[in-house]
Amino acid sequence: MKKTLSYLACAVVSLTVFALACGDSSEPKTPLPLPDGGVMWAECNPQQDGGGCGAGEECRFVPFYDRSICVRPCDEQGACGQAEAACCPTGEVRDGGDATFCLPTEVCEATPDAGAGDAGEDGGSLTDDGGTLEDAGPGTETDAGTPDAGGPVIVDDAGTTTDAGGPVIVDDAGTTTDAGTPDAGGPVIVDDAGTTIDAGPGTTDDAGTTIDAGPGTTDDAGTTIDAGPGTTDDAGTTIDAGSPADAGTDAGTPIDAGTDAGSPVDAGTPDAGSSTDAGTPTDGGPGPGSYTNIRIMAANLSSGNGQDYDPGHGIRLMQGVDPDVVLIQEFNYKSDSVADITSLVNQVGPGFYYYREGGAQIPNGVISRWPIIESGEWKDPEVDNRDFAWARIDIPGPRDLWAVSVHLLTRSSGARNAEANAIVTEVRGKIPESDYLVIGGDLNTDSFNESCFTTFRNVVVTAAPYPADKNGKTGTNASRGKPYDHVLVDADLNQYRTPTVIGSNSFPNGLVLDSRVYTPLSDIAPVLSNDSGAPSMQHMGVIKDFRVPAF
Structure with a gap:
């Protein structure tokens, strides 16, 4: 966390966040409509x-x-x-x-009164009346010259936004003015149609949500964010886990509805400003010059007779290596309800996001530490019981990570090459070259020389060196004789590849995770020694690490 926040501002923000958190302790809603059927x-x-x-x-x-x-x-x-x-x-x-x-x-x-507007204590409306909103909270203030520090102010206003500094995220219906000097930097994230200029020192917007008091560390839902320049990044933190609004005292409507407590203001030291993702609404990112460590895992780790994760072996294997992004196959758990799938995801990483393809017998999916801002599936031309699942992930920094989770057919190398051709066509038509790309999962390949790798080479790097276990073995199927599973990234991301370091071990080319040979097991707790050899365990996990600039 940044060390420049004054003790007084820290105390004010902490108390406000604590009060709001007590107002609604429910877990963030899953951002994906994926019920049974x-x-x-x-x-x-x-x-x-x-x-x-x-x-x-x-x-x-x-x-x-x-x-x-x-x-x-x-x-x-x-x-x-x-x-x-x-x-x-x-x-x-x-x-x-x-x-x-x-x-x-x-x-x-x-959403009991959907469309009826905000049901909070300030009696606000979702519709702009074209006028100036007078703050109804106790102690409306006008700043006479305190510069804005760049912390997040959160807005959905009916006017234009002229703040030039820290992330602005407001839920307001009128005009808010400032007599101070403008913010010096930081990202501005606004959906606005009226005039909003930061209103000087304060810590609460008019819907009762807490905003960042300068270079602090908490957003208005109590989750950690990065607030400008500093030495730590926000890798692993979440911002409003999928619900489209502030997790305050909202009465079921998609905007914040807390008690009006004053003018929306920002009150920290000037933010040096980091850029937001191109076209994405959530990423404030670490400060300039920061890097984000990203661990990506391919995981066809279902076990038992149901091709699911119910027995727990695969879940422990994922937990043990702490991945940031998982390209998961056979994504089944208990009843496959939203609650059960969310439970699996939260075991991999509390508060993580996910996408799981619908209507598939053995679905593919993506699990992510960072918000998934777009997702879908592409048709697999060779098989009917699953497709290719993809997700656009809002990693820190100006680029997004597109993750494509695949499970190619075992029938023949020709069938797998046809699937690879279909994927490459979709990638070229959908994914910007300026963003990062990973294609991975269970490719069921018999060797590294299969024709599908020549096809995939059009969009990702397929050449050696390959991940291996402590003994140098690269095979990932149950017998460890064939390289079934892969994490393949584009050249832009591959240049930032780093060794996979777990405990005292370092794997220069990435890791093939086999609990039967990994030592010491204490490094990958709660993994048990025979998890990788459990009855009907599909394959070994494959891991690659990257250190990506967040600027």
Whole structure:
């Protein structure tokens, strides 16, 4: 954490965050509509004709998930015919609060008055009345000259934003002015249509959410963020784990609804400013000159008779090496409900994000320490029980990481090359060359010379050196004779590759994780010695590490 924050500002911010955290202790909502039979709420693109939805469905934006999904219109008095669904508004103000659709029950429970505006104590409205919002909190202040320090102020306003410094994230409906000097740097993240200039020293916005008091370490939901220049990065921290709004005292609506406690202000020392992700809303990132360590793991680690993670061997193997991003196969756990899948993900990393393809027998997926801001699946042309899952991850810094989780077919090398061609085509059509790319998972390859590697070479690096265990073995199937599993990254990311260091061990080319040969096991607790040899254990885990500039 940065050391420049004064004791007084630290105390004020800490007390405010503590008070808000007590107001709502619920865990962050999973940002993905993936209930049983998740195809009922498939993600859609409102820019396409019909959004890509099926007959009788409409592409509607659902603030609860912060994305558009396919939904069926319904009558509030009627039933949706599915236990996980209920008939209610989407919560999107553009629906006027009147239209109702079959939505996941968690959306309906969290949005009882969807479309009716903010239900907090300040009685605010989601609609800009075109005027100036007078702060109704105790002690409205106007700063007469204190410079803005660059901490995050969070806004969804109806005016224009002229703050030039720290991240601005406001949920306001009018005009807020400042008589001080402008902020000196830092990212500005705004969805604004009125005039918002930072209003001097203070710590709370008008919806009761806590904002950053200078180069501090906590956002308004109590989670750690990076607030400008310093020596530590924010790798491993989360910002609002998937819910589209502040986790304050909101009465189920998609915006913050806390008690109005004053003007939205920022009160720290000037922020030197780090850039935000191009086109992404969440990444404030570490300060200039900082780096982020990223450990990526390929994990087809299901065991037992059900091709799932119920027995726990695979979960322990992931926990033991502390990955930041997991390209996971056979992504099944217990009932496969949202609650059960979220439980698995939280065991890998508390508060982690995930994407899991819907409607598959043995799904692929991506688990991430950082927010997943876009995701989907590409059709596997060779098999029907799974597709290729992809996710765009908002890692710290100006570039995003695109992760593609695949499970190629065992039938033949020709089939695997056809799958590789399909993936390369999708990558070229979807992923910007300026971003980072990783393709990985269970490729079921018999050797490093298969034709699919020649195909993948068009978008990722496939050449040696390869990850290995302590004995130098690169095989990852159960018998350790074939290199089935891989983490393949593009040249941009590959240049930042580093040894995989765990405890006292260093693996210069990455690690093939086999608990039966790894020593000492205490380095990878809670892994047990025979986890990699458990009944019907699929493969070994594969790990590569990278140190990526966050500037």
